[in-house]
Amino acid sequence: MKIKLNEMIVFIAFIGLFLIFSVTLHNVGVGFAHISNLMNILRQTCLIAIMAVGMTFVLAAALIDLSIGPIVGVASLVCALLVESYGIAAGVAGALLYGCLAGAANGVLIAYLNMPPFIATLGTQTVWMGIARTMTNLKAVPITNQTFLDIFGGGNLGVIPSVFIWMIIIFAAGYIVMKKTAFGRRTLAVGGNPNAAFYSGVKIKKVQMQVMMICGVLAALAGILWSGRFGGGRYTLGEDAGTSVIAASVLGGTSMFGGKASIPGAIVGAIMIGMIDNALVMYGLSVHQQMIVRGLVIIVAVALSSTQEKSVK
Template structure:
């Protein structure tokens, strides 16, 4: 990507000592936490995820909620792709492949239930930081990609098992 403005705005630059990626994370966290915990829409999303049938009986238009959540997910994924491209100063369709397992592990470690109805944006961010530290440790330990995926899978299994005990 030849545009230095794009690269600076989407990942490679900084405002003073603060990297632009950190600013993006803070913005996304504030927006997500506000929407999920301070609006009726966020309560409807949690209700639909927790028990769709009960949400229908409560008057929630679950099909509309599911559609809007999928659209928000697509927008977030596109922004993440632009941040990836800005950070690496180029774009390829292969980059980001395999990150799904890390994202699932981060969200589960952050306290979001795989079975719906419970989750927190701030917890997911903390889970992402924890997974980043774990991934860095796995790389420094010299494990190859398949071994790292096994460790992430074990983390997911343990987190789900501990979450079900509660």
């Protein structure tokens, strides 16, 4: 029962915070629980949730990726440049290909050059940031293709933002792969007990490569959706998203030590972080005060992950 209760913590916390914010902020603006505010929270958090799915695979394999933020920026610029020159298909394919190659580069450094994941992705984070700033000399690249904007982040289906539909698609795919496929089981095995996985015939380096590539592709997809939502590519898009993505995955029940993952928890964790950010603004906290609270949330997430890991052992 203890393990099951631990798995439910994020959902209990989500419901509790939603009720608290709904009651205490019902007279602020349109009200926290008003449909327009809730849709605004979804728009702000769906892209973090998509990236959190990729990060969940990485953490489940006992790895980490600090480079996902800058991957978003480069992907948004690649997408914008190609969409404007060659059309939607070229823009989307080019950005996803970049994300795949960026993830593969991380995978090579970690799996085949035996670099610590933290150091390897910290290095590539700086490389991608430099590339993003160099590509267009710090200039934004607008996208004028209205069809692209409607499909990829800027449109709505009724009152539902299109980014929410993309999040549901990625959530469903991620959940099925993690829970129902041999690859998901191998990922958890590599993170939980790599020696046992090796002697069971699991190709550890291959799994490490694959999870890093999944994370890179989903970061690139977030870059595509970000460019659709904001009407163009910018080098700054997603740069500060990395810590929120990791916190969302860990808050959702994924262990930073590998071997345990929750795709639904990652989605709820991402929305909960966005909900907290939204509430802090409505409470009137300054940007700097919001940073303090966000940092405390990350600390609590990691502390909970460590405590749960020890309790299971």
